[in-house]
Amino acid sequence: MTPDLSVDLAPGHKRGLLLRNPVMPASGTFSWGFEFEHHFGPEGIRRLGAVVSKGVTMEPRAGNRQPRVAETPAGMLNSIGLQNVGIEACVRDLAPQWARWETPVIVNVAGDTIDEFGEMARMLDGVPGVAALELNISCPNVDTGGMEIGQSVEASARATSAAVRNTDLPVIVKLTPNVTDPVALARACEAEGAAAICAINTVLGMAIDVDRRRPVLPRARGGLSGPAIKPIALRIVYDVAGAVRIPVIGCGGIATSRDALEFLMAGASAVQVGTATFANPRALLDVVEGLEAWCAAEGVARIADIIGCARPAPVA
Numbered sequence: 001m002t003p004d005l006s007v008d009l010a011p012g013h014k015r016g017l018l019l020r021n022p023v024m025p026a027s028g029t030f031s032w033g034f035e036f037e038h039h040f041g042p043e044g045i046r047r048l049g050a051v052v053s054k055g056v057t058m059e060p061r062a063g064n065r066q067p068r069v070a071e072t073p074a075g076m077l078n079s080i081g082l083q084n085v086g087i088e089a090c091v092r093d094l095a096p097q098w099a100r101w102e103t104p105v106i107v108n109v110a111g112d113t114i115d116e117f118g119e120m121a122r123m124l125d126g127v128p129g130v131a132a133l134e135l136n137i138s139c140p141n142v143d144t145g146g147m148e149i150g151q152s153v154e155a156s157a158r159a160t161s162a163a164v165r166n167t168d169l170p171v172i173v174k175l176t177p178n179v180t181d182p183v184a185l186a187r188a189c190e191a192e193g194a195a196a197i198c199a200i201n202t203v204l205g206m207a208i209d210v211d212r213r214r215p216v217l218p219r220a221r222g223g224l225s226g227p228a229i230k231p232i233a234l235r236i237v238y239d240v241a242g243a244v245r246i247p248v249i250g251c252g253g254i255a256t257s258r259d260a261l262e263f264l265m266a267g268a269s270a271v272q273v274g275t276a277t278f279a280n281p282r283a284l285l286d287v288v289e290g291l292e293a294w295c296a297a298e299g300v301a302r303i304a305d306i307i308g309c310a311r312p313a314p315v316a
């Protein structure tokens with residue numbers, strides 16, 4: 001029997017967000033999805049639970065100065081600076097192409113201000129081809145918005161509320177790990193109507209070029225991703241999933257189906273694969289196939305049944 005890999009990321013929400021499996025790309029590591037389609041064909045896109053776009057801002061952005069990435073022993077640092085086409089081109093040119101896919105597309109939205117989160121949510125509301133929003137209140141590589149909002153419980157709540165009030169689409173809020181208490185952020189976003197939480201964005205880091213005696217990245221700091229951050233991401237998912245009722249999407253260092261299983265067992269309802277795709281463009285498909293094979297081998301009929309199975313039993 002083929003295992004049922006479907007998961008519900010917005011139970012009780014008027015629009016819902018039912019995925020055929022819990023695997024999707026992490027924002028910014030999959031561009032707009034068309035390269036993947038070119039590589040693996042429409043069948044490749046159909047194998048994914050969802051597609052997540054790179055971060056979209058109100059105006060088009062050229063991004064930060066080069067170099068924008070630096071390799072680290074167990075991952076990479078990036079400082080892309082949200083290079084993107086802007087929301088108008090996203091609605092006009094990209095969404096109609098997404099609308100041909102059977103796979104839901106989640107648009108990652110990065111406002112400079114709280115009001116911009118509301119405004120962009122309004123602009124994306126009802127647009128064919130857009131299934132949900134992911135609020136990027138956690139980008140470490142921009143001067144305004146981003147992590148500045150995501151490091152404040154109050155500002156995170158206000159950004160969530162601004163988006164939720166302006167759209168019928170499910171709103172996922174993506175947390176930064178660069179705080180002492182991610183649980184407080186998650187609870188505040190849930191209280192303002194977030195449909196789900198995504199954890200985590202990149203961990204602030206830096207690297208220095210000893211020969212040049214300068215930081216490798218022009219802005220000195222960058223976001224660390226890849227295997228190095230997996231234990232941090234897993235701990236945050238475990239803590240957040242124990243504190244909110246809404247679904248949690250795990251992200252950070254996931255490269256294999258066993259990594260994905262760790263996140264699901266910690267309480268995530270779905271997973272995002274980011275940096276791993278740069279080394280292995282097939283990583284997302286490998287994770288889907290690995291989950292299918294694991295469920296079949298373990299006699300797990302529904303993958304939803306293993307969500308949170310590594311958590312302590314609730315006290316009666």
Ligand SMILES: Cc1cc2nc3c(=O)[nH]c(=O)nc-3n(C[C@H](O)[C@H](O)[C@H](O)COP(=O)(O)O)c2cc1C
Pocket residue numbers: 026027028029054055056078080082108136139174200201202224225226227229251252253254272273274275276
């Ligand atoms: C090159 C690059 C670009 C990224 N761009 C975005 C972005 O536009 N929006 C966002 O929310 N996260 C962005 N991220 C963060 C990832 O979505 C993800 O949260 C992070 O990389 C951790 O997952 P990973 O270890 O699997 O890469 C980016 C990460 C990388 C490496």
